[in-house]
Amino acid sequence: MSEHRITALKHRLSALDWRVALMIVVALLGTGVLTLLVVNQRDAAAQHQAALARQSQSYEVMVLSQSFAASMARAEATLGRYVVAGERAVGRDFVAEWQRAGGQLSLLERRVRDNSAQAERATRLRSAYDARGLELAEIARNTDRGRNVAAYAYYNEARRSPHLAALSRETGAIFDAERLLLNERAADARLTAAGAADETRNLVLFGALLAAGAIALGWLNVRAIRDRAAAAAEAEAQRARSEELQAAVAAATAGLQAEARERAAAEEKLRQVQKMEAVGQLTGGIAHDFNNMLAVVLGGIELAKRNLPNGADAALRHIDNAAEGANRAAALTRQLLGFARSEALAPEAIEPTELIEGMSVLLDRTLGDGIRVETRSEGTQWKVWADRVQLENALLNLAVNARDAMDGRGTIVISSGHVALDGDDAADCAPGDYVRIAVSDTGTGMTREVMDRVFEPFFTTKPVGKGTGLGLSQIFGFVRQSGGEVQIESTVGEGTTVTMLLPCHAATAGTAPVIERIGPREGPHRALDILVVEDDPRVLTATLAALEELGHRPVACSDPLTAPRIVAGLRTLDLVMTDVLMPGQTGPEMVAALEPQLRSVAILYVTGYAGEGDEDRFAGRPVLRKPFTLAGLEQALADAIAFQALADAAAD
Structure with a gap:
């Protein structure tokens, strides 16, 4: 072999060496890019x-914080009613509300203990709560012992207590501070997501450049080693490595595409939630109109029933049937308002066994013939203080989820009982007595990964179009707002048990004092001069007829803007009965404008559509829901007169 050929061969081998080295570097860089992609995503x-x-x-x-403030307000109001009425049943309700507020405060302290500033505010709030409790306890003791004059004096003095202002100030401070913290955390989450997306995009671009460079180098290697079999084999190996790198980049790209699809699915779920909110608003408006119509129907039925001649049994049966249908329609309307969140919550003492038995027909019709429902009760008499409609909806949602987990066939067990939590057993709950309501199925069960995310909003294992992922998150929110906890036990292939722990109603506890129940308060015995403000002419006519039937002297007003002129022309006025939502001016706005003319005049609001937030606008005055019966109207009039008497006494 000539020297010239030997030199040329050395040059080709040198060129091959640096190309091989460069390919190794590219491969290492590609591996690094993939590693960074995985670490970044994790x-x-x-x-x-x-x-x-x-x-x-x-x-x-x-x-x-809002729930605690609401419970405190209810406790203060209940104590005021107790001082005025002297009814021991009302006193028991005051104890229940005050204890509920204490439980909520304990849970709040747990939630903020990792935030030193919030924990310090919670400590000050606890001090104000304890001090305020001593003040109100003194009022309650004087009322229990019949010392009404002392009770009135203490009550008036307690209204100016610095502890009351401290409660409001510290509760608002906790809420405002947490709202600012929430904004900061939301901004951090957005920045974290945006930064991760930028890093991923840059890494993908860099990986693509590496892949392009690897392909170019492979092509050059093929040209450089065509005359050598060993070099060709090396080029083939290099090409294989290059393809592996491309496959890795393709896999990373596929992962990004899958994430984009998940994001699109989440946006679709968000649009579904917005659609549900729009449906809720539409439902609330329709229910409002139905309440007005049902007020006319039920009022007319009651008046017709009162004016039937003796012996008209057939007509009476027809009227009773019509009244039953109208009452069912009114119940349905209340459910629609509850769905639209336009009906104020109505918590009550609920016995779980009675609630479950009352839902048996609804569960059978909803779940289908392939599902057998068994109910088990420990026979306890413990009760829970909650909104009946929300609790029924929670049970129904759990039963439907259980049915879906069993593919429409199997056994669902709904059990109830009492459990006492203390110390470590309390977990996220305040120690105390709880009502346990559990729904068990024999379905497929859940993995640990699913159980960890089951309460996340929008998370669902059901196929697209079969669920929104909001059911369990709504149940979680309802139970937590009620001061309780939701627990899940599940085994893959065996089934799932979801348990709701709700605080026992304090009035039913064995340590609660025994207080004799006093009969319902009677309506006003004298005829009242009443101004009726209602923009719907049919409802106005029906209301006037009902008041006349009860022996009162009503005066009609179809436009709230003309109310000042009508009031100025009346010689006497005992009560203003006004609708809430009216064109031109709402009922609370009209009352505020008429305040100088309404000294010692009782106010009764009437509404078929009022959200929870509207309660503050009513200033604690009685609210009569449409549709109403004559008995309900008479009781509401009595409540309004009693409320005004209490206000006048407090002013004096």
Whole structure:
């Protein structure tokens, strides 16, 4: 072999060496890019979950602070009624409300203990709560012992207590601070997600450049080693490595596309929620109109029934049937308003066994013939203080989820009983007595990964179009707002048990004092001069007829803007009965404008559509829901007169 050929061969081998080295570097860089992609996605997911957990905690602290403020307000109002009426049943309700507020405060303290500033505010709130409790206890003791004059004096003095102002100030401070913290956490979550997306995009672009470079180098290697079999084999190996790198980049790209599809699905679910909110608003408006029509129907039925001649049994049966249908329609309307969240909650003492038995027909019709429902009760008489409609909806949602987990065939067991939580057993609940309501199925069960996410909003294992992922999250929110906890036990292939723990109603506890129940308060015995403000002419006519039937002297007003002129022309006026939502001016706005003319005049609001937030506008005055019966109207008039008498006494 000539020297020239030997030199040329050395040059080709040198060129081959640096190309091989460069390919190795590219492969290492590609491996690094893939590793960074995996680590970036994992860190982004962990940071996102942590951000969501912190936001959820902030939401819970805000809900607890508002719930505590509402319970305190109800306790104060109940004590005022107790001082005036002297009814021991009302006193028992005051004890229940005050204890409920204490439980909510304990849960709030747990939630903010990892935040030193919020924990300090919660400590001040606890001090104000304890001090305020001593003040109100003194009022209650004087009322229990019949010392009405002393009770009135203490009550008036307690209204100016600095502890009351401290309660309001610290509750608002906790809420405002947590709202600011929530905004910061939401901004952090958005920044974390945006940063992860930018890093992923840059890494993908860099990986694509590496892949392009690897392909180019492979092509050059093929040209350089065509005359050598060994070099050709090396080029083939290099090409194989290059293809592996491309496959890895393609896999990373597929992962990003899958994430984009998940994001699109989440946006679709959000649009579904917005659609549900729109349906809720439409439902609330329709229910409002139905309430007005039902007020006319039920009022006319009652008046017709009162004016039937003796012996008209056939007509009476027809009227009773019509009244039953109208009452069912009114119940349906209340459910529609509850769905639209336009009906104020009505918590009551509920015995779980009675509630479950009352839902048996509804469950059978909803779940189908393939599902057998068994109910088990420990025979306890413990009760829970909650909104009946929300509790029924929670049970129905759990039963439907259980049916779906069993593919329409199997056994669902609904059990209830009492459990006492103390110390570590209390978990996220305040120690005490709880009502346990559990729904068990024999379905497919859940994995640990699913159980960890089951309460997340929009999370669902059902196929697209079969569920919104909101059922369990709504149940979780309802139980937490009620001061309880939801527990889940599940085994894959065996079934799932979801348990709701709700605080026992304090009035039913064995340690509660025994107080004799006093009969219902009677309506006003004298004829009242009443101004009726109602924009619907049919409802106005029906209301006037009902008041005349009860022996009162009503005066009609179809436009709230003309009310000042009518009031100025009346010689006497005992009560103003006004609708809430009217064109031109709402009922509360009209009353506020007429306040100088309404000294010692009672106010009764009448509405078929009022959200929870509207309660503040009513200033604690009685509210009569449409449709109403004559008995309900008479009781509402009595409540309004009694409320005004209490206000006048407090002013004096």
